Amino acid sequence: MQPNKITALDFEDIKSSIKSYLRTRKEFTDYDFEGSALSYLIDVLAYNTYYTSFNANMAMNETFIPSATVRDNIVNIAKLLNYTPRSVTASVAHLDLTVQTQTVNGSYPSTITLNKGAAATGGNYIWNRLNSATLPVDAITGRVTFPHLCLYEGALINFSYVVSTFARQEYIIPSADADVSTLKVTVKANESSTTSDSYSRVLNVTNLTATDRVYFLSEGEDMRYTVTFGDDSLGRSMKDGEVINFEYLTTSGGEANGVNDLSFIGTLIDSNGISYGQSNTTVTILKSSDTGDSAETIESIKYNAPRYYASQYRAVTAQDYATITKNIYSNASSVVAYGGDTLNPPVYGKVYIVIKTKTGTILNDVTKKQISNDLRQYAMASIDPIVIDPDEMYIYTKVFTIYDTGSGKNASDVKTTIQNAISDWASQTQINNFNSTFRSNDFQRAIGLADSSLIDVSIQTTILKYINADTNQTNTYCISTGGPLYNSAPGRDTTGSGSDGSSGADDSNACKKEPILLSGTFRTADRPGVDQQFEDDGYGNLRTFYNTGTKKVYTNQAAGTVNYATGEICFGPVTIIGTGTNTTPDSNLSITDSVSGIGSVIDENLLPGNLLIPVVFIPDNVTTIPASTPGTIINVVDPEVTVSPIGTSLPSSIPLNSLTPAVFNQKPSLVEITPIDNNGSLNTSSCF
Numbered sequence: 001m002q003p004n005k006i007t008a009l010d011f012e013d014i015k016s017s018i019k020s021y022l023r024t025r026k027e028f029t030d031y032d033f034e035g036s037a038l039s040y041l042i043d044v045l046a047y048n049t050y051y052t053s054f055n056a057n058m059a060m061n062e063t064f065i066p067s068a069t070v071r072d073n074i075v076n077i078a079k080l081l082n083y084t085p086r087s088v089t090a091s092v093a094h095l096d097l098t099v100q101t102q103t104v105n106g107s108y109p110s111t112i113t114l115n116k117g118a119a120a121t122g123g124n125y126i127w128n129r130l131n132s133a134t135l136p137v138d139a140i141t142g143r144v145t146f147p148h149l150c151l152y153e154g155a156l157i158n159f160s161y162v163v164s165t166f167a168r169q170e171y172i173i174p175s176a177d178a179d180v181s182t183l184k185v186t187v188k189a190n191e192s193s194t195t196s197d198s199y200s201r202v203l204n205v206t207n208l209t210a211t212d213r214v215y216f217l218s219e220g221e222d223m224r225y226t227v228t229f230g231d232d233s234l235g236r237s238m239k240d241g242e243v244i245n246f247e248y249l250t251t252s253g254g255e256a257n258g259v260n261d262l263s264f265i266g267t268l269i270d271s272n273g274i275s276y277g278q279s280n281t282t283v284t285i286l287k288s289s290d291t292g293d294s295a296e297t298i299e300s301i302k303y304n305a306p307r308y309y310a311s312q313y314r315a316v317t318a319q320d321y322a323t324i325t326k327n328i329y330s331n332a333s334s335v336v337a338y339g340g341d342t343l344n345p346p347v348y349g350k351v352y353i354v355i356k357t358k359t360g361t362i363l364n365d366v367t368k369k370q371i372s373n374d375l376r377q378y379a380m381a382s383i384d385p386i387v388i389d390p391d392e393m394y395i396y397t398k399v400f401t402i403y404d405t406g407s408g409k410n411a412s413d414v415k416t417t418i419q420n421a422i423s424d425w426a427s428q429t430q431i432n433n434f435n436s437t438f439r440s441n442d443f444q445r446a447i448g449l450a451d452s453s454l455i456d457v458s459i460q461t462t463i464l465k466y467i468n469a470d471t472n473q474t475n476t477y478c479i480s481t482g483g484p485l486y487n488s489a490p491g492r493d494t495t496g497s498g499s500d501g502s503s504g505a506d507d508s509n510a511c512k513k514e515p516i517l518l519s520g521t522f523r524t525a526d527r528p529g530v531d532q533q534f535e536d537d538g539y540g541n542l543r544t545f546y547n548t549g550t551k552k553v554y555t556n557q558a559a560g561t562v563n564y565a566t567g568e569i570c571f572g573p574v575t576i577i578g579t580g581t582n583t584t585p586d587s588n589l590s591i592t593d594s595v596s597g598i599g600s601v602i603d604e605n606l607l608p609g610n611l612l613i614p615v616v617f618i619p620d621n622v623t624t625i626p627a628s629t630p631g632t633i634i635n636v637v638d639p640e641v642t643v644s645p646i647g648t649s650l651p652s653s654i655p656l657n658s659l660t661p662a663v664f665n666q667k668p669s670l671v672e673i674t675p676i677d678n679n680g681s682l683n684t685s686s687c688f
Contacts, residue, residue: 394670
């Protein structure tokens, strides 16, 4: 007779199964297993079976990418899908370097060269040039400026292999912290050769010949990458005695982000052979170092590898375009794509790709055009890929809580607990990304469960959007929340004049409505010395005004339109010349300074001649706020948290006078999360 319950994995069940089997034998029919030495042997058998079953189950789980947990196993499965995980990425510093050269026999040198290698120090890191650069020197002033230098944090490493065809060799990059995007592979004929051939990385073998000098890259054990060469059928193979050299950058990744103070330590040599150091140079920091990131996480590999395999180097579906975009533009944080046929009205023959970057800045036109051109080689038929900017919508909440003072906690501790709970909620819901929806009930519940001392929680929710205005141009600017706006007093409208929205704002017989949207300050060409704002009149019109300190003075009762059903407003035609004195950023404001208590970042999206005007809305439905389009990113702003002791009354509803767009004269800081499909960071600037 066979043992029963052969599928049981619990130790006691296995032990019981063995006893049941033994009792089927006549020698053990009435045997007392619990009181005998045989019980110990049964325990050993049960333990052995239990561990064997557990190991077999875990080993089977590790053969499938959704259930695998060990990185090396996940990487090996992804390798079968032709997916190479992203390595650690070096942080990049952006600067201008100006050099004053010296004369020789009364003449300045004709050129000057900045050698590759260590070029600057800053933030306890070394910053490197990956290539040498040569520029002509101004013959009159002797000055030369290296514009927009990109210096990479880390250390340049050279590592070589001598090929031996008599032994099985693996060409492994020995550093686990290597940024493989900086990898250069060269091959010399022998150790004494002074010339070498460059090899380039390939992903697709379709067009390879037997003589192409290419290599393939894959992640191996312990996050160390392996370089593989051709076999004289698909790519040239290595010959005995050849020397393979790897040059790459080892880096600290994202730890070096945010450095904005650098000192030059590089090597500059002019055409006369004169060297220049720090005393002859001027460093101008363009922006803090960025783009550094850690190696791709196992969650990201699990997410991206099957989608990358599904695209098969051709773009047929919208998902294919999104996946390939991540591959050809590794600095994308998140990508969404959708066909023009889904728009209203439809646009046939086009697919729109929206890219979210890690630092939140938008792509410049050159980068967009380059990505579009790179995508066309994968496109089917005559589909035209168009890269557009994300439509960003900000959810701004004010959190009011009451806590029990008898719990022994103070307001500061409770506030810290609430802020941590909000960060956990954001990570779990993957907010601040595409395809997200803000649900106030979940948000409020997460706060309420954060601390046992909390008695009551109330939140107020508004929507923040920005008008990106062109200065000194007459335009009409339209923005939309994608959903209906709050009607301030729908039951108080009187019939007759004003109820249709045509003239109600000026009709003394019509009930007045409170504004449900308000802009930040701006200045117009017709009133260059006055800080104006606009609000709605409750009947579908925008009106501009300025404050005298005691009252509002309306300057235009028909400055634009409001569609309360769709949430769209159109402001203009108007000629904007500035943001006004109340919202003009301080020239000394750093990137981490705060405005009115809200952490801010200086906006890098704007080109010269552009400015941002914040507009705050009260939505009709504060319970659920979805993304209005596939390319909309819902960003949740770090909320204002008020913690009050028991006995304090909370606001029962959103006060209509709580619209404070001046707080957001610069884009606000967001709740920090790490997206699952994070695939890198931003570098929209062209590097010299």
